[in-house]
Amino acid sequence: VSGLLAGALWVGLAGALRAYRGVSETISSLLLNYVGIAILNHLVEGALRDPASLNKPSTAPIGAENALGNLPGVEVHWGLGYGVLACALCYVLMHRTTFGFAAAMSGGNVRAALLAGLPVRRLLVITCMLAGACAGLAGMVEVAAVHGRANASLVSGYGYTGILVAFIARHNPLAIMPVALLLGGIGASGGLVQRAAQLPDATVSVLQGILFLAILASEALYGRIRLTRAPRVPQAEPASAVA
Template sequence: MTDQRKFNYRTLSSDEPDNLFGGAMPKALEAVLITAGALLISVLLVAVFFLSAGHQPVEVFHTIYRGAFGSWFSWQNTLVRAAPLLLTALCTAIPARAGLIVIGGEGAVVLGGLCAAVTGFQFLGAPPLLAMTAMLVSGCIAGGLWIGLSGFLRHYRGVNETISSLLLNYIAIAVLSFLVFGILRDPATLNKPSTHSIGAGNMLGTLGESSVHWGFGFGILFCVLLWFLCKRMTFGYELALVGGNPRAARLAGIPVGRVILVSCLLGGAAAGLAGAIEVVAVHGRANASLAAGYGYAGILVAFLARHNPLAIVPFAILLGGIQASGGLLQRAHDLPDATVAVIQGLIFLVILASEMMYGKLRFPRLMPFRSNTTLKAT
């Protein structure tokens, strides 16, 4: 093994252990590799599912691609569905940075939409800009307070935030039904009880010539802003401390309860905005179609993005695409409506299982003799 010595100049030049040849991985690369691997495995599992349903997986995947990203029309469809996912994913991602697992996005969407619709009815004759601002802000406030309640219960009363936020979902949906079937019902809506319309003039417009509404822009904006907050501002650092080790956070004098509460308020506000946008840009009134599962799909997006607000953008578009292709799957392959839910469920399972791979992945030792021991030997 005399040729070992030939390579030592590389290690000699640096005091740092040579990471590329046998050793722990940089965190970002690890996350990318594991997520990509998990997606690959879920594609295989989904393929097995298609096979069992009697379909050629490659064909079905091609159909999904066509339905999601195949044409400008399907792209628009995808982005419209991605818009609420961007915001509901933030509802899980921001509290997750403080160590909380909040799955109450659905409830915040519903209440945000309901409040926006009620506000919109009050602002019927007002200038559109004022009315829109009022509706969106009221949605944010409603969603923020809803998830904030979960955070409050967690910190001050010791209630598990996952359970409480999940149950709050059901309460929110029940509140919506109660009001929409009752005092807030527009008598004109017979088949699908809804609130009064916010008026066509106060609806949020679309981006340029497309059918993609401004909600998508708000979603991207929120992701970027919260990314900046989490990754570049002192509050994000405090979030990381509280999420990583509350003892260390207390040692630093950080008010742990307040940080947890603010993270929940922010996440809830994002989901509430998603609900408000659904009302202001899509439905024009609040009804049962607010509870369309955006809150739950957002949880999956947040986990795929590993709670990084910027990484939410591509994954929300991916999930939006899968949802958008549902109709085409039905028409082209006669697959049931639930196919999309099955795909999402499989991805979620694999992503959760892939969590255990963190810290276990190492670079293969391409050349076994290039290690730190040679550094000491020379």
């Protein structure tokens, strides 16, 4: 609950800046990342630091009783289940409720939404808070299921990968699940590629970049390039020639 609330308030700040000051939520949220990282480092190396963590400043361990276990029968923690549940709930919210329709309308055409009498500012802030809650849930899973404590290892750039996932999935919560598994598998294969193919670890980042550029190119060139020629329609002969 704390992770959900903290994420909602943090990203809700970016939504409020967009709604009331006209600041781009993309730029403000990216810049807020650096503020959040600075606050995390300050707390981890200061008030919340575990005295036993000498070489790598960290908070005190959360303990086995507070950690997330694995799903029954598999070596995968409950974070996967939380992610699937969050995607399903977001799909129902955005595609099966009036709130989702209003939010989509506000995001697609602000002027039309205002003419329809929709509370665009409130919808924007609430949508950002919901997105932040999902990010906070992911951060909670990272601490409770992977690291067991908070430290600098939490800053791993998952948010930038999330932008790529959302773009490829066309903002469809159900499509996010297979796309996230695909890109997660690509990211996890860095060590294997380095050992088996003697390639640098940055090859994974290059592959993700190529994938992103391919998606952008497909969006820009869709309908403009034809692989086959259109059949030529025979023209009717003039009436004078027939006579």
